[in-house]
Amino acid sequence: MTVYIQKGLLKVNADLVEFIQKEVLPGLQVSEVHFWDSLSKITHEFGPENRALLAKRLNLQEQIDAWNVAHQGKFEVAEYKSFLMDIGYLVPEGEDFKITTRNVDKEVSTKAGPQLVVPAANARFSLNAANARWGSLYDALYGTDVISDEGGAEKTAKHNPIRAAKVIAYGRDFLDTHFPLANASHKQVTGYEISDKQLSAKLADGTSTQLVNAEQLLGYQGEQSAPSSILINHNHLRVAIEIDRESLIGKSDAAGIKDITLESALTNIQDFEDSVVAVDANEKIHVYRNWLGLMKGDLSETIEKGGKVSQRILKADKIYTDLTGNDFSVKARSLLFCRNVGHLMTNPAVIDKDGLEIQEGIMDALVSCLIALHDINKTSFHSNSVNGNIYIVKPKMHGPEEVAFANTLFDAVEDALGLKRDTIKIGVMDEERRTTVNLKECIRAVKSRIVFINTGFLDRTGDEIHTSMLLGPIVPKGEMKSQPWIQAYEDWNVDVGLACGFSGVAQIGKGMWAIPDEMADMMEQKIAHPLSGANTAWVPSPTGATLHAIHYHQVDVYGRQADLAQRARANVDDILTVPLLKNPAELTPEAIEKDLNNNAQGLLGYVVRWVDLGMGASKVPNIDNIGLMEDRATLRISSQHICNWLEHNILTESQVRASLEKMAVIVDQQNEHDPKYQAMSKDFDNSLAFKAALDLVFKGKTQPNGYTEPLLHEYRAKFNEAQK
Numbered sequence: 275m276t277v278y279i280q281k282g283l284l285k286v287n288a289d290l291v292e293f294i295q296k297e298v299l300p301g302l303q304v305s306e307v308h309f310w311d312s313l314s315k316i317t318h319e320f321g322p323e324n325r326a327l328l329a330k331r332l333n334l335q336e337q338i339d340a341w342n343v344a345h346q347g348k349f350e351v352a353e354y355k356s357f358l359m360d361i362g363y364l365v366p367e368g369e370d371f372k373i374t375t376r377n378v379d380k381e382v383s384t385k386a387g388p389q390l391v392v393p394a395a396n397a398r399f400s401l402n403a404a405n406a407r408w409g410s411l412y413d414a415l416y417g418t419d420v421i422s423d424e425g426g427a428e429k430t431a432k433h434n435p436i437r438a439a440k441v442i443a444y445g446r447d448f449l450d451t452h453f454p455l456a457n458a459s460h461k462q463v464t465g466y467e468i469s470d471k472q473l474s475a476k477l478a479d480g481t482s483t484q485l486v487n488a489e490q491l492l493g494y495q496g497e498q499s500a501p502s503s504i505l506i507n508h509n510h511l512r513v514a515i516e517i518d519r520e521s522l523i524g525k526s527d528a529a530g531i532k533d534i535t536l537e538s539a540l541t542n543i544q545d546f547e548d549s550v551v552a553v554d555a556n557e558k559i560h561v562y563r564n565w566l567g568l569m570k571g572d573l574s575e576t577i578e579k580g581g582k583v584s585q586r587i588l589k590a591d592k593i594y595t596d597l598t599g600n601d602f603s604v605k606a607r608s609l610l611f612c613r614n615v616g617h618l619m620t621n622p623a624v625i626d627k628d629g630l631e632i633q634e635g636i637m638d639a640l641v642s643c644l645i646a647l648h649d650i651n652k653t654s655f656h657s658n659s660v661n662g663n664i665y666i667v668k669p670k671m672h673g674p675e676e677v678a679f680a681n682t683l684f685d686a687v688e689d690a691l692g693l694k695r696d697t698i699k700i701g702v703m704d705e706e707r708r709t710t711v712n713l714k715e716c717i718r719a720v721k722s723r724i725v726f727i728n729t730g731f732l733d734r735t736g737d738e739i740h741t742s743m744l745l746g747p748i749v750p751k752g753e754m755k756s757q758p759w760i761q762a763y764e765d766w767n768v769d770v771g772l773a774c775g776f777s778g779v780a781q782i783g784k785g786m787w788a789i790p791d792e793m794a795d796m797m798e799q800k801i802a803h804p805l806s807g808a809n810t811a812w813v814p815s816p817t818g819a820t821l822h823a824i825h826y827h828q829v830d831v832y833g834r835q836a837d838l839a840q841r842a843r844a845n846v847d848d849i850l851t852v853p854l855l856k857n858p859a860e861l862t863p864e865a866i867e868k869d870l871n872n873n874a875q876g877l878l879g880y881v882v883r884w885v886d887l888g889m890g891a892s893k894v895p896n897i898d899n900i901g902l903m904e905d906r907a908t909l910r911i912s913s914q915h916i917c918n919w920l921e922h923n924i925l926t927e928s929q930v931r932a933s934l935e936k937m938a939v940i941v942d943q944q945n946e947h948d949p950k951y952q953a954m955s956k957d958f959d960n961s962l963a964f965k966a967a968l969d970l971v972f973k974g975k976t977q978p979n980g981y982t983e984p985l986l987h988e989y990r991a992k993f994n995e996a997q998k
């Protein structure tokens with residue numbers, strides 16, 4: 275039985291009380307009484323408004339549903355827009371303004387580069403992500419399909435010198451493109467040294483040359499005559515040429531280069547939301563504890579790899595010598611954001627005076643910022659925000675009122691913790707349609723603390739389907755990305771961000787590369803993000819961050835932003851053009867079956883690990899056996915998509931059930947290596963995961979905004995209960 279302890283007007287789970295008292299508060303100037311009083315005050319002050327905002331979402335959706343039913347087959351965007359204005363979904367746009375956010379860390383304001391997202395429930399991954407500020411280009415190339423297998427260059431169990439030669443050639447091309455030498459290639463270099471405050475590159479013919487742009491050299495490690503690391507800079511991103519003539523790679527390299535390391539994940543989102551499972555106090559504590567370790571700087575995890583056991587901890591900054599002989603430090607860790615949950619869910623960790631569960635977003639706001647005080651107070655090398663900020667990402671908000679609510683909630687948290695106004699910086703996910711179409715007013719609501727807008731296109735796609743559920747059938751899932759609404763939404767986000775003065779202050783961010791093993795494709799396609807004017811974009815892994823960093827050398831984002839600021843803003847009519855299937859009769863039964871099976875496989879592959887194993891992000895093979903990053907947002911898409919086709923009779927219930935049963939067998943096979951895995955197909959009637967999957971599809975129409983978390987939480991809680 276869960277034990278609750280009375281704290282003022284709140285009943286608080288005893289484990290949470292102990293965690294706050296014994297692990298979080300020591301070292302902070304916040305008393306236990308003050309903390310619980312503050313949580314009580316904030317909960318009772320903000321809880322009712324939070325619930326009213328959710329009721330408004332529901333009310334708007336009900337009005338849209340009625341309109342959609344009445345306008346099936348006769349959708350006109352102009353009429354739709356005026357209806358959305360009438361009901362207050364689309365609000366009038368106010369006068370132009372610029373954001374006034376101050377004191378932003380430079381990783382966010384003036385440096386453009388990758389943003390890595392990581393489930394905060396996984397300490398091993400969390401540490402890896404925090405340490406992913408620098409990554410090995412050689413490892414990223416050698417380990418992925420960016421280097422082709424052709425010509426005997428396969429990845430073999432033993433080091434393959436043919437593959438290594440391709441990696442080295444790629445690295446030299448990278449240096450030649452972004453750090454050119456006068457009249458020579460880095461391929462001709464036999465040794466580097468620092469001489470007369472310049473990088474001197476010795477060539478095979480005995481002559482020497484220098485960088486074309488001498489100012490690219492920032493510093494070095496080791497002796498000037500034999501540096502072990504040379505730090506160079508391009509487009510505000512640093513690169514290090516690592517030299518060691520004794521190493522496996524360096525000893526056969528003419529210049530002794532063992533690696534080229536790139537500044538990679540400038541920023542990192544430690545995710546409390548869509549990539550984690552945290553449905554009760556104990557699961558929340560687990561996530562909070564990892565965040566605490568990151569903010570105190572003492573998180574560590576025992577890692578076993580290839581039979582070797584090691585301890586993973588946060589990396590210390592690197593020390594270089596500058597050209598005048600003075601030492602300076604280079605940050606070795608990514609700047610960490612914390613993604614709180616949105617406004618929707620409640621959590622049984624805390625019960626309010628009326629017997630209601632606390633709104634989880636309210637608890638996250640106060641607890642994650644309390645924990646971040648450890649960083650603000652810190653003077654050690656492990657500090658996260660050098661400028662003393664707390665970076666919170668707020669997902670899934672619907673429109674300006676909800677953003678204003680987050681703003682006043684953060685004001686209250688700052689007051690409770692004695693923080694200066696706007697210490698808490700906010701990243702606003704532009705991932706619900708009501709936020710997209712009112713983006714300027716959403717930004718205005720947080721104009722002195724906003725540090726990013728990011729197009730979370732996965733949630734946004736789920737919302738697109740759910741909002742128009744009753745209007746008609748939606749195009750096949752694979753066609754969503756080529757629909758007019760999505761291009762307009764992506765452009766609009768950049769246009770509005772630039773008009774509000776984001777360039778040089780805040781991030782305009784783009785979404786996740788959700789095919790983690792297809793890095794060659796990523797290199798081809800994801801350059802579109804910096805080209806579109808985004809100064810950051812999401813990657814699923816540290817390797818992805820190192821490779822995507824190359825794009826920010828290829829594109830001068832701030833120059834791009836200056837150009838794009840001149841173009842006409844994208845059209846809201848395009849954003850509101852619903853991606854309806856023009857002619858459902860043209861879909862063949864085979865195409866329908868394939869779309870269904872693909873959705874069913876991804877959905878089951880994700881849900882079964884969520885409910886039974888507590889994993890909130892998984893790499894799940896699709897029907898073509900390509901591993902996809904699945905999280906709650908991708909689940910929202912697949913469940914809502916099946917649900918939409920059911921609603922419009924493209925699918926039947928029995929067909930969907932049969933597909934889920936068939937794909938469950940495949941998913942079971944995919945997981946049979948895992949000793950903790952419980953097969954769904956052995957007993958469909960009693961598998962909680964399978965039942966959750968059925969509900970997600972068959973009750974998808976009535977889930978709030980098509981979100982998956984209410985059902986996932988319900989089934990995970992049942993699973994946890996059954997384990998007791």
Ligand SMILES: CC(=O)SCCNC(=O)CCNC(=O)[C@H](O)C(C)(C)COP(=O)(O)OP(=O)(O)OC[C@H]1O[C@@H](n2cnc3c(N)ncnc32)[C@H](O)[C@@H]1OP(=O)(O)O
Binds near residue numbers: 391402733
């Ligand atoms: C719509 C949205 O909201 S997107 C944002 C939310 N989604 C996410 O955060 C997903 C982030 N990515 C991940 O969680 C993972 O990459 C997954 C689940 C997609 C794949 O995980 P796996 O199958 O275990 O990855 P894989 O086996 O290829 O690689 C594991 C290695 O890469 C590292 N790794 C993989 N992803 C990450 C990451 N995001 N951060 C840090 N390290 C990572 C692991 O630490 C591990 O290395 P290690 O053995 O040295 O510890």
Ligand SMILES: O=CC(=O)O
Binds near residue numbers: 669786
């Ligand atoms: O949170 C990101 C998304 O795409 O959704």
Ligand SMILES: [Mg+2]
Binds near residue numbers: 703732
């Ligand atoms: Mg999202």
